[in-house]
Amino acid sequence: MSDAMEGNLNQIVEVIDLHKSYRLGKNNFVHALRGTSLSIKKGGMTAIMGPSGSGKSTLMHIIGSLDTPSKGEVWLAGNRIDNLPKKKLPKLRASKMGFIFQGFNLIPTLTALENVALAAEYKGLSRKESAKLARERLDVVGLGDRIRHRQSELSGGEQHRVAIARALVNKPDIVLGDEPTGDLDTETSREIIQMMKEVNMTTGTTFVLVTHDPEVADSCDHQIQMRDGSIVDDSASKIDGSTKTLS
Ligand SMILES: Nc1ncnc2c1ncn2[C@@H]1O[C@H](COP(=O)(O)OP(=O)(O)OP(=O)(O)O)[C@@H](O)[C@H]1O
Numbered sequence: 001m002s003d004a005m006e007g008n009l010n011q012i013v014e015v016i017d018l019h020k021s022y023r024l025g026k027n028n029f030v031h032a033l034r035g036t037s038l039s040i041k042k043g044g045m046t047a048i049m050g051p052s053g054s055g056k057s058t059l060m061h062i063i064g065s066l067d068t069p070s071k072g073e074v075w076l077a078g079n080r081i082d083n084l085p086k087k088k089l090p091k092l093r094a095s096k097m098g099f100i101f102q103g104f105n106l107i108p109t110l111t112a113l114e115n116v117a118l119a120a121e122y123k124g125l126s127r128k129e130s131a132k133l134a135r136e137r138l139d140v141v142g143l144g145d146r147i148r149h150r151q152s153e154l155s156g157g158e159q160h161r162v163a164i165a166r167a168l169v170n171k172p173d174i175v176l177g178d179e180p181t182g183d184l185d186t187e188t189s190r191e192i193i194q195m196m197k198e199v200n201m202t203t204g205t206t207f208v209l210v211t212h213d214p215e216v217a218d219s220c221d222h223q224i225q226m227r228d229g230s231i232v233d234d235s236a237s238k239i240d241g242s243t244k245t246l247s
């Protein structure tokens with residue numbers, strides 16, 4: 001760990017000068033991230049906003065170790081993760097992170113309970129322990145009476161809750177959500193955010209949420225605005241200058 005990182009363990013995520021380019025043709029690149037630096041405080045709720053194509057999902061994928069940067073560093077709880085060997089990543093993700101991503105859908109043939117339990121089994125817990133934890137998490141998200149329902153027997157909001165229970169089942173340090181309320185009506189979206197806030201307050205789990213919804217962003221304690229692959233506004237830098245210490 002570098003000296004710069006040691007003083008910063010209250011920051012769960014540190015992203016330093018991140019670049020990501022996708023090669024489309026011989027001399028044709030998309031620069032999805034162009035030197036992004038940010039800090040995310042442990043135990044907080046951060047909203048990442050910005051126009052379509054500004055690099056929000058790319059940033060979330062790299063923070064979540066699902067993709068690698070072209071340049072730059074990602075630190076999670078004081079450990080550098082962007083250069084870890086690929087074979088170490090599934091364990092890191094299963095033990096430290098929860099994902100509420102659009103691509104991470106529920107498995108339709110499994111019940112709510114089985115969907116959530118599977119994530120715990122994947123981490124290495126027995127089937128029985130996993131089912132017990134899954135039941136507890138489904139209770140937390142208010143679905144204790146829906147555990148035997150399959151995807152087609154759940155409303156959109158309930159399916160989101162199952163995805164959140166699944167993201168929480170391994171008690172992650174951080175939950176990454178890419179538009180976790182994206183296709184929900186206003187009322188359901190409010191309920192989901194309220195629930196995440198409760199989990200955040202009672203367990204100290206850090207949430208980082210990409211959102212287009214100003215109401216969701218307002219209910220977070222830290223807002224980041226992206227444009228064209230860069231951060232153009234960061235509310236944390238206005239309060240304590242934490243993003244500036246890294247640049
Ligand atoms: N796998 C890829 N290959 C090539 N280009 C990509 C790839 N993934 C993303 N991009 C490009 O990188 C840029 C940033 O994409 P990204 O998905 O991060 O945007 P976003 O901010 O999440 O947008 P949205 O709000 O629409 O979800 C876009 O121009 C996109 O076309």
Ligand SMILES: [Mg+2]
Binds near residue numbers: 056057058178
């Ligand atoms: Mg996106």
